[in-house]
Amino acid sequence: MGTIPQETIEQIAAANDIVEVIGSYFPLKRAGANFKALCPFHQEKTPSFIVSPSRQTFHCFGCGAGGSVFRFVMDYEHVDFPAAVRKLAARAGIAVVTEYRGGAADEDRRHATRQMLLKLHAEAAEWFHENLLQQQFARPARDYLERRGISPQTIERWKLGFAPESWDAFLTWALAQGYTRAQLVQSGLVKLRDENRLQGDVYDRFRARIMFPICNDIGEVIAFSGRILKEEEGAAK
Structure with a gap:
């Protein structure tokens, strides 16, 4: 049976903040540095279900349930690990290619x-970053970050960027860099309009968004989070 590559699993985990994922199932309330709620896995009157943004884990002090974002989806949706990975991959727009060991x-x-x-994500991060710093169409994004008190030093340190409001700006740029359509779909930065038609139309996953690179433990860009600029209160996706 085929397996999902570990690097793909890591990419999916990085692209799915556990607070946002669990918060999409039921409301969470902030409790200091964490979030809490009534546990969905047993009956209780006092919230003992804690979600930690820093550790990207959940734990119930009442019934002992706990683990990663994958474990939560497995337990809540009653699915196995591969199915949980695929659900979260779809949520993040990341293509899952099963591999067979040889x-x-x-x-x-x-x-x-x-x-x-890794090379594609690194180059995409630079492209988004240059858009934010240099392009006229990114001025609203620069103004927004300034209003939020985000300094130029912070923008540079974290390589914040901007994806233009276009269905194919990134696609056109990436193809010009020599990447294939299949590679771009595999990266999750470009999406199929119809997941059942592999040769169908594709489009940019991120549009009109401030871009936040997500890095692994050694600083390699493995995914992105994007905040919709037009809706300042909109959730990151």
Whole structure:
């Protein structure tokens, strides 16, 4: 049976903030640095279900349920791990390509794919960043960040960026860099209009959004979060 690559699982986890995911199922209330709610896995009158943004985990002090964002979806939706991964991948717009273990040649292909995706995300981060700093269409985004007290130093340090309000601006740029349509869909930065038609039309996943690169433990960009500019109170996606 095929398996989901570990790097894909890590990318999906990074792109799905556990507070946002659990908060999409039922309301959470802030409790200091954490969030709390009545536990969905047992009956209780006093909230003992805690969600930690810093650790990206949940734990119920009443029944002992707890774990990662994948574990929550598994327990709440009553699905297995691969199904939970696919649900969260769909939520984040990340394509899941199942791989079949083979010999050294297969391992080389997996390594090459991982390096390609890391390179694509790094270059995309620079493109989004340059848009924010230099493009006239990004002025509203710059003004918004200034109103929120985000300094130029912070913008530079975290490589904040901007995705233009276009269905294919990123797609056009990435194709010009030599990436294939299939690679862009695999990255999750470009989406199929119809998931059942692999050769159908595609479009940019992020449009008119302030872009926040998500990095792994060694600083490599593996995903993005985007905040809708037109709705200042809109949730990040």
